[in-house]
Amino acid sequence: MKLSTLRRWISPSLSIQGKIFLAFSLVALLSILSITGIVYVNMRDTIKSNAVTSVSDSIRQADESLNIMLEEIDRLNMVVVINKNTVIDTLISPSVEISHEWFQEQKRIEEFLSSLITYKPYISRIAVVGLNGKVFFSGGPWLDSTILGTPTMEYMLRNGSRHAYLKQTGVAETITVGREIRYNRETIGVVMVDLRYDFIRKTYGVKPTADSMLYVLDQQNGFVYRPDQTPSFAPSDQKIIDLKRELAGKGDVVEKVIDGRSFIVVSRQSDHTGWSTLALIPLDSLLSESTQLRNLMLEVSVIVLIVVLIGSLQVSSRITINIRRLKAMMMLVKDGNLTFPKKEIKTKDEVGQLYHVFIGMVEELKRLLEGIRVSEKEKREAELTALQAQIRPHFLYNSLNTIKYLAKLNGAPNIEEVSGSLIDLMRGVLGNSNEYLTVREELDYVRSFISIVKYKYMEPIVVHEEIGDPSLLDSRMLKLTLQPIVENAILHGIGSREQGGFVTIRVYEEHRDLMIEVTDNGKGMTSEQMELLLGGQGTKTTSSRFSGMGVRNVHERIVRSFDEPYGIKLYSEPGLYTKVEIRIPNLRGPAGSEQEVS
Structure with missing residues (x-):
């Protein structure tokens, strides 16, 4: 392979393959380094955490085991100090050594002491020492009255009001637990x-x-306690004492540098004895195995990186062939040619999937362009057909005017009112070719409709109008938006009530949108009826709240004209009320001009 060919393949400034190769190499290198670093750091932390947990548990278990033994010894001491017949009476007895009474007392108290430590292998000796020089014990080593006046005795008398702990060295190392023996509020000895x-x-x-x-x-x-054998780098006794004072027995786990060497220090203070336990773990010896594993991970990482680089060369070479083909087809689409000859890419990798997505996108684009053209045509035709009358029924206006005139001559004001309202309503619907009307004009249509239908009912139809801001009456809205809603509220809402029915029309502005609410206190609707009303999949029943066509038509016109979130929302409670909420943009400006959203 020539050097120039290899340079052309891997150079990021000359080819896509070079950029892919460089990207693969950087990603692989960063990934391997990141994974190796994260694994190594986590491994170090895990080793330290496991060591700390293990030592802490061991110290806690050791402390608990020692406490169990010391608590048992405290109970033995308590048994001794409260025993009057065998212990206290013997200590205060006037008998002297080498007398019959003294031998009897010695036998009795030593048998008592021996019974206390039977089956307790962790106790080497139990002794009762009287301040009058009487000494009784069971176990070993030997003990006599020479203990009086020793530092051990002084320590027990000074600290043994409840219990005292002292480590003794000499013939045999022991932990001595002592307690005062008192009689008549005076100390007469110790156990x-x-x-x-x-x-x-x-x-x-x-x-x-x-x-x-x-x-x-x-x-x-x-x-x-201290280890029998310590390494050469072990801290001095004074530094251990200083470290204990620094940690103050709070159960801390810290990393400390002592004499230039790093240690993990685990400390614990016993609640029973007040003793402090310090465990020092050299950090370098604890992590020695992790260092070997780190070196092994680095070697493996280098091998993996070399394999990835070789593989990236092969992959980038295969990818770039199909990318060039795909690019050529995209350039044709960019120039507006949607009927370009397709060079099929049969691979099933990401590039092959991208090819199929691109072809699908081109087909969808052609379908959408055709759909937009047809939809726009059908939309205008449907809106003009539904909202604009192509025929001017002048003869119908003239006939209605004649009926109105005759009703006035014959004194029939109701016929005059109905015919006049019908004339106004038909003139507004059929004679007005504008697509948008003002809120005021739409409310006039509603009033004309109410004037017609109110004669169908025995009780008058009560319609309340609440206008939040009079300037909203000049806002523009789609023609015949409000009248179908009010019609359904009257015919299918309050029409079934014998009395007390009313309709409230509320006009207000919210978040710069025009809001119109039509509320009636009719029989209400279920959730299935509301879903069916707006074109959902609810179950159709004979007791439907509305016929459904009027509200659905209004909702579809609003959504088609203004998109989401504009449209109609329904709120209802069966037997209580129904509220239809209409949300449309707040349009300003004269009819026929470009609409301005306030």
């Missing part, structure tokens, strides 16, 4: 229970990584 330190080691042996560290500190910043 001390030693918890085996091996149970502390097992309980707090939490190591998410080989070089992680866990410390337990008491409220005096003494180390209750």
Whole structure:
């Protein structure tokens, strides 16, 4: 392959194929980098989150296990301090050592203490130490009156009003739990229970990584537990104490840099003992496996990118052939040639689909152009046929005028009124060739119609007119929009009522649109009747609210003339009312001139 051919294929400034190849390459590169970065970051966060969750759960479980043992020891101490016959009476007894009474007391109290720690392997010794020098214990190591005056005894007397915890070192490391023994409001001794330190080691042996560290500190910043072996980079005791003070035992999880090394620090404070637990996890050792996985992901990404680049060259070459064909056909359509010779593209990929969409669009365009021409012609013909009279029935006007004149001569004002109203109504409908009328003229037609039909009913027809703004009477609207609505309201709404029927016509402006509401208090309609009335799919019944033709005609004329959202909306409650809401543009200007929307 020549270098010039390859350059022509992949150069974005010379060919579409080059642009496609460049786009594919950039998208693939960005995608691979983004996915690799997101996966690596999420993996790091997941590893840290899992480590924190694991350590937190382990610390919580260790704390709960220790609390269970300490609570059990507290209960044992309570049993001892409230036992008067065996413990208190023995401590205050005047008997001295190496006497028969002393031996009896010693046997009784040591049997009592031994029974308390039976089947409790985590307790190494329980002891009762009187301030008078009497010492009784069960378990080991040996204990005598030399404990009096020691720091341990002083600590227990100072803090043992309820319970005191102290870690002791020496022959055997233990956790000592003590409590004062009081009689007559005076301290007469203490009870001390030693918890085996091996149970502390097992309980707090939490190591998410080989070089992680866990410390337990008491409220005096003494180390209750520390790992037996620590790595060379382990922080000093003072830094652990400072870290405990900084976190204040609130159960925080933070990342800290100590001596130039990053750690995840998990802290927890026990509600029972007040001890603080600190777990330090080196971040580099925790994430060592993620670093190896990151390098592997980078290697895979490079291989995938090379494969994608090779594939994009092949794909772009096949795509551009059909794109050129499609472009040639589009240029013909651009020049107005809708009957161009079609070069069929048989592929089923996106370009093939685009070809079929384009051909369909051209066919639809030809159909729409023909439809627009026919629709416009039919629209004008239908509107002229429905709204304009092509014949001037002068003989009918003359006949009606004669009837009106004779009714006046014979004193029949009702016949005169009906014939006069009919003349005005026919002259407006048949004699006025304008497509638009003012609201005032449309209301005049309504009044003429009411003057005719009111003689069909025993009760007078009450029609209220509410005009929000008198200037709206000069707004223009489609001819014969309002009269069919009022006709249906009278004939099919209040016509069935014996009395009390009325129709309200309200004219107002809303959002720069002309709104006309026709409301009657007739028998109302169901939702199916309203849907059928506007051309829906409702079920047709014999008790239909309207004949349907008048309202549907008005709605279709408005929508055809002004498009959505203009038209008619119906609101009704059966047995209560029906409201027809007409929304049309607020048109201003004289008849026959270009309409202006206010």
